Amino acid sequence: MQPTESASEPTVATGGDFEVREMLCLALHRASRAMTSQYRPLLAPHGLTYPQYLVITLLRLSGTTTVGGVGEELGLESSTLSPLLTRLAERGLVTRTRSTDDERRVEVSLTPQGKALGEELADVPWTVVGATGLTVPEIKGVVAQLTELVERLEGPAAI
Numbered sequence: 001m002q003p004t005e006s007a008s009e010p011t012v013a014t015g016g017d018f019e020v021r022e023m024l025c026l027a028l029h030r031a032s033r034a035m036t037s038q039y040r041p042l043l044a045p046h047g048l049t050y051p052q053y054l055v056i057t058l059l060r061l062s063g064t065t066t067v068g069g070v071g072e073e074l075g076l077e078s079s080t081l082s083p084l085l086t087r088l089a090e091r092g093l094v095t096r097t098r099s100t101d102d103e104r105r106v107e108v109s110l111t112p113q114g115k116a117l118g119e120e121l122a123d124v125p126w127t128v129v130g131a132t133g134l135t136v137p138e139i140k141g142v143v144a145q146l147t148e149l150v151e152r153l154e155g156p157a158a159i
Contacts, residue, residue, distance in 0.1 A: 038128045046117060047091075051076065051084055053121065055092065056110065058132070060118030064109035093117060 011076035020026060039050050042128050048056070048140035059065065065073075071081045085108060088094040110118060129139060152158075 035128070038131050040125065042127060043121075045050050046121065048121075049084075051080065052088055053086065053124070055081075055108075055122065056118045059094065059108065059110045060115065060122070063073060064107050066099070067106045067108055070108055071111065088114070 026135060036050050039053065043050065043053050051074070053068060058073055062073075067078070067081065067085065068087075070076070071078060074081075076084070085094060085096060089096060092111055094108055095111055096106050096108050099107055129136070132139070136140070
């Protein structure tokens, strides 16, 4: 299918083939791999994977949150998140405690060691931004477009 281009109408699919190099899914896949590869050498000395880094960064910036909140914010399934949190807890970087208000809820927070590591890694995103060659406004624009794309793909019109 080919998108139609019109200044007054939203893009719609009309038929035909995309060249492989023109496929949005491939471009997103390659961009994701390239971005993750930029983080790998920055996180490896700390023994962290990219998803573990995201959890530490989220907790550093937002404080204690629920396991469900971490999964929702980072788009991680519980089957991925639970072992990830177990590994971080085993390293002494996070704690998991049952909520006193609702024992079904598990709260996650950084330990002092986790907070120190989070602070040590605070400049990592800026290093990666530098590698992109994009300005901060350009980054914000790309993030806004990708966020809108995710909302559309996960919204009511999704396949």
